[in-house]
Ligand SMILES: Nc1ncnc2c1ncn2[C@@H]1O[C@H](COP(=O)(O)OP(=O)(O)OP(=O)(O)O)[C@@H](O)[C@H]1O
């Protein structure tokens with residue numbers, strides 16, 4: 001039996017930046033080492049996600065590349081970067097909504113259906129004729145399956161989740177009649193019901209008031225205390241610094257990947273902005289070498 005004598009090596013941020021102003025898709029800037037646990041002679045990864053030189057994109061065009069690193073189980077990670085830097089694309093890759101054009105994404109100890117994913121608001125169809133209860137009940141699908149009857153116990157669970165996000169009594173309200181903040185709360189209620197090990201949130205706090213942000217942040221902290229793996233895209237750097245211990249800073253490729261205090265230094269933020277501005281949309285894609 002292995003004894004619990006852990007030697008933890010946190011090795012983060014081995015960077016080799018090239019001439020970044022010429023950023024296209026054939027410039028590899030960084031390679032980030034891993035967080036590993038070593039038990040005796042057996043190396044045991046703590047990763048939930050393991051990415052190996054991943055390229056993600058659409059219709060044969062890469063959107064973000066050289067994604068190379070790990071997201072540790074139970075970690076609370078922010079994904080930060082300018083508009084168009086590939087943040088949502090990375091989440092779509094992690095949840096399996098798009099497949100890598102190159103490289104490998106490993107999900108360790110769970111499947112894509114174990115992930116709760118809250119897409120960016122712009123991707124949510126609000127004109128769909130559904131009530132808040134319909135929306136939140138979708139969080140039960142893994143437990144119940146789709147197209148099954150909803151029982152009184154399910155209704156009680158939905159009701160409890162709505163109370164938890166401050167939407168008591170909103171069951172019959174049409175989702176088209178919700179404010180942005182109320183919709184965000186309803187989506188968090190759905191995530192609550194999903195009871196997922198891994199939670200991906202794409203800009204969950206954009207365009208909502210500070211009271212709603214602090215209520216929803218409290219839920220995120222609770223999920224983190226419950227050892228769930230949480231990854232959220234955010235633009236509010238101060239909120240990231242206050243709440244998220246780990247950060248991936250993107251500019252069509254990782255600029256920094258590690259502890260927030262190290263990743264979000266002004267130099268890296270400037271670098272990300274310049275790299276994103278200087279990217280060459282017509283640069284050829286450096287197709288990964290055949291194995
Ligand atoms: N469905 C799509 N089809 C084609 N290209 C896409 C698609 N979605 C995103 N892109 C492109 O991929 C690149 C990265 O987009 P992505 O949505 O990941 O950026 P982002 O960092 O999430 O930006 P934002 O902060 O504006 O949400 C952009 O150039 C974008 O135009």
Ligand SMILES: [Mg+2]
Nearest residue numbers: 087088089120
């Ligand atoms: Mg986005």
